[in-house]
Amino acid sequence: MTAQAALDLALRPLLPTDVPLLAQIYRASIEELTADDYSQEQQEAWASAADDEDAFGKRLADRLTIVATLDGTPIGFATLADGREIDMLFVHPEVAGRGAGTMLCDALEKLAKARGATRVTTDASDTALSFFERRNYVAQQRNAVLFGGQWMAHTTMHKQLTGEGPK
Numbered sequence: 001m002t003a004q005a006a007l008d009l010a011l012r013p014l015l016p017t018d019v020p021l022l023a024q025i026y027r028a029s030i031e032e033l034t035a036d037d038y039s040q041e042q043q044e045a046w047a048s049a050a051d052d053e054d055a056f057g058k059r060l061a062d063r064l065t066i067v068a069t070l071d072g073t074p075i076g077f078a079t080l081a082d083g084r085e086i087d088m089l090f091v092h093p094e095v096a097g098r099g100a101g102t103m104l105c106d107a108l109e110k111l112a113k114a115r116g117a118t119r120v121t122t123d124a125s126d127t128a129l130s131f132f133e134r135r136n137y138v139a140q141q142r143n144a145v146l147f148g149g150q151w152m153a154h155t156t157m158h159k160q161l162t163g164e165g166p167k
């Protein structure tokens with residue numbers, strides 16, 4: 001991570017006008033960051049959830065969605081469902097590895113804790129499994145889910161928020 005990138009990263013709430021750009025980030029993130037873990041057919045099925053932008057925007061609006069920006073431009077986003085589930089976490093491939101995922105996760109864990117959650121859960125993609133393990137998430141069970149006609153593997157993980165709380 002460069003010091004410059006760290007300085008320019010910021011978080012803000014979702015704006016309705018963000019939806020088309022967040023849909024692009026979602027697709028690009030899946031297409032370019034998950035190829036080692038999922039087949040092209042699986043990636044296409046996963047990315048197709050953003051094809052209907054109205055439905056995608058509703059999914060974001062129905063959850064607590066925060067947006068990561070670099071120099072004011074959205075470059076990633078994450079959503080918290082039911083006050084305790086990290087439901088979506090996507091960073092644009094051009095800025096992956098610069099700390100945006102960490103900022104987004106830190107913020108959602110703090111928001112979950114502030115809302116009374118004692119632990120957060122996530123269904124981690126195989127791509128994000130190590131990212132969550134490094135954040136002290138513990139794998140609970142491996143799942144196969146049918147997504148857009150493709151079977152996809154992910155892992156349900158949780159992290160306790162009690163004690164010292166999220167880092």
Ligand SMILES: CC(C)(COP(=O)(O)OP(=O)(O)OC[C@H]1O[C@@H](n2cnc3c(N)ncnc32)[C@H](O)[C@@H]1OP(=O)(O)O)[C@@H](O)C(=O)NCCC(=O)NCCS
Nearest residue numbers: 033089090091096097098099100101102124125127128130
């Ligand atoms: C997973 C993801 C959100 C991480 O975002 P990011 O901005 O790249 O993460 P950060 O830069 O904050 O990385 C934090 C640390 O995790 C590591 N890390 C990030 N992605 C990783 C990966 N896929 N595998 C292993 N380690 C990873 C980084 O190297 C970094 O390590 P460091 O602290 O030693 O520097 C991003 O890679 C992504 O969008 N992936 C594709 C979509 C996806 O699978 N989303 C999750 C759905 S559950």
